Amino acid sequence: MLRKRKKIKKVHILLPILVLIILVSYGIRKFTQEKNLYKDNTKVIDTITQVLDLNTVKYNYSNIVTVKKDRSINDIKIPFSEKSFIIKYNGTINGGVKPEDIKIIKNTGDKIYIEVKKCRILNHYIDDENIYVYDIKSSVFNKVDINEVLKDVSKYKKEYEKKIIKEGFMDEVEKNTKSSLENMLKNMGYRTVVVSFK
Template sequence: MLIKKKKNNKVILLLPILLIIITVVLSIRILGKENSKYNDNTKVLSTISQVLDLNTVKYTYSNIVAVKKDKSINDIKIPFTEQSFIIKYEGVINGGIKPEDITIIENTGKKIKIEVDQCRILNHYIDDENLYVYDIKNSIFNKMGTNDILSDISKYKKEYEDKILKEGFMEEIKENTKASLINLLKNIGYEEINVSFKKE
């Protein structure tokens, strides 16, 4: 009877120890999974690309330009072929970043440090449904082809981009990009987030 009691006592003592060991191992595994959930840089970059709208700023504008053109042969102007007209149009400029502009400097799963290589104008297009052309010479609305009008406008697009960049458009893109990245990274579990921009 005494021997049986000793065996039972050993079994009773081993059970709590085994339970403690199992609990510790499981806890380590669970915590490890939580911490490593987003410490894979490829997954983080993929999430940013899929979830974040990389067009962080949309700028819509109206512009009016006066255009003069004439027909010529071998750089010799043909008399009485000059056209003078005014074009009123609306444009849209999207600014932001591309996935390749983002570099992860540090990533622990809870803390992340990101460097943005550059912000940029991603695209600039003309709303061809809101084009108005006024023929100055004949005082009528000229029925020009859309392609002809867009060709005339295209040279003014760069001028307008330069104008808004001087007015602080790039700083606005940076501010919105930083805010968007921080919000996204907070939502996926990061507690400490540092977003910086590469010095040009």
């Protein structure tokens, strides 16, 4: 009889504590769900745009190109019009995504599914103050001028972009974009973040 009373007393003490724990954990969960401002997709995209550096890969390089030219009329080369020079310059290529390339497929406030349309080269800067021209060989009929050199550098920019894309630059941009988005969205409170590329 005494044992039954002790058991009943223990149940009477433990039951309210258990109910209190359940109610508190439910209340905290409900509160955090209501506090999650990131169920609104527009707010998520705005936050991504403001917080995330959309330039996810910065590639610095030095390039040296040899330029050889001559003048011609109707595909007939003019004698003594040959010229050549070597250009050395430094550049920076930034790869990443633009905000309009990020689309939210599903957002529950706890889980978010993001689709990235495409990664791209966002900008490509040449350090104009450090362009060097060496070994200039020009003729009386065909002089080398600075505008021509700048025009040639601009042409070689595109060639360099093609070169690094072939070497896997965009794979690195995708990898870093995925990692940056996942880290940022998890810091915003999402438990599950799925980032896919189109």
